[in-house]
Amino acid sequence: MDLFEYQARQEAETSKPLAERMRPTHLEQFVGQSHIVGHGTLIRNAIESDRIFSMIFWGPPGCGKTTLARIIASQTHAHFVQFSAVLAGIKQIRAVIEEAKNKRSLKRQKTILFVDEIHRFNKAQQDAFLQHVETGLITLIGATTENPSFEVIPALISRCRVITLKPLSSENIRTILERALRDRDNGLGGSNCKFTEEAMVYLADIADGDVRTALNGLETAAALTISESIQAETPHKTVEITLEAVTSAMQKKALMYAKNGEAHFNLISAFHKSMRGSDPDASIYWLTRMLASGEDPFYIIRRMVRFASEDIGNADPQALDIALNAMEAFKFLGSPEGELAIVQAAVYLASAPKSNSVYMADKAVHKEISTTGALPVPLHIRNAPTALMKGLGYGRDYKYAHNFEDAYTPQEYLPEKLQGRKYYHPADRGYEKIIKMYLEKLATNISRDNKCSPRLG
Secondary structure (H helix, E strand, O other): OOHHHHHHHHHHHHOOOHHHHOOOOOHHHOOOOHHHHOOOOHHHHHHHOOOOOOEEEEOOOOOOHHHHHHHHHHHOOOEEEEEEOOOOOHHHHHHHHHHHHHHHHHHOOOEEEEEEOHHHOOHHHHHHHHHHHHHOOEEEEEEEOOOHHHHOOHHHHOOOEEEEOOOOOHHHHHHHHHHHHHOOOOOOOOOOEEEOHHHHHHHHHHOOOOHHHHHHHHHHHHHHHHHHHHHOOOOOOOEEEOHHHHHHHHOOOOOOOOOOOHHHHHHHHHHHHHHHOOOHHHHHHHHHHHHHOOOOHHHHHHHHHHHHHHHHHHHOOHHHHHHHHHHHHHHHHOOOOOHHHHHHHHHHHHHOOOOOHHHHHHHHHHHHHHHHOOOOOOHHHOOOOOHHHHHOOOOOOOOOHHHOHHHOOOOOOOOHHHOOOOOOOOOOOHHHHHHHHHHHHHHOOOOOOHHHOOOOO
8 A cells, every 4th residue: 555545545534424433343342232242142142252143133223233233244254245225236135145155165254244224125135135044155134223023024034033222321322422532543532622511411312322313413513613612713722512512513303203114103102092091291292203203194183083983982972073173174274383283182082081882892793793794684674665575574563763752662673693782882981971871771661851862961
């Protein structure tokens, strides 16, 4: 390497983002994830003994998936190949397979293939690995932020061990930030910068477990602070990175959210369960989290309309109207003004009396039909538009309810085989309590007054 090539390489290294320069190269530098890389753990033993097996690293952004794969690469005697599923395709996969065959036949060397963002491969691309992982030609290490259960084909998951990584704690983030401020070779040790305590605490917290976000924020805040120091003609003094500099660098905390990933399902589940649990505060929180993260408001409203029938039902028949009105209000106003109508509806649904009686009745009837099949309609409630049908007994002895007191008279409406079945059991809450009283009086054939009627109650 001549002098010019050496200088070019040095410049390329220093031009890398701080997060890339501070990436650990061995396990002793790796911060966090002690449950998988601590002494005596499966992954650590596999790395130290160079017995790497196929695995999928699953965890949020910036938790160390790629770093851990690179540490494996630096400590294994196997041939290591890395590519991103965003850029690679079947052609690149086939090239890796051919190279792996050559390495094994000529040098008796194993091949470890690291695929970043493996969830971006389609089914055909993932299928291309199967046989070669099965035969041991390649050892596959995949990294994904998405739940492998949804994004990786079952056949591939069954051939790999899923390793779950956790978001780094604020203490872990702080350790890495302090290391970056001290490091004179790869970090900011030569910049005369130091954090105020409140700035350090804020950045460690707002990173939300993502070390890349934290280091990017540190680098930007340091650049802003140094620039201000130069303008103030105090470049040689130690400069403090203040809370104002950090908030300016971070602008706004980006909420981690993938509309088709696990976070999507976890948040809507939390929202639904909070409303079901009659907690309006938690309901507003999870709703706002979804809206702030870019979730489709109509998806949320559709879930709320379903909730109004499934979890409230006739305990408060107005709940369904409230949910539908929120949809119309949002259509009319749009975002962000219309979002308040969604919040209002969510508070109402969370605060309303709950009953799943309609939902359970629907499930019971579906089960009944799947068991008993298409039972015949009783003759007396069949339609009889022709003389032939009337002659066969269609509609005979049918009692027209409005011809009787209170528009009610006992008669059977279910198929003969199911007579006496009860599917709907009103709860003792909200408006369903009135419905229950009314139906009980009908069942016992007790004379009723108008205040018992659900239409007037």
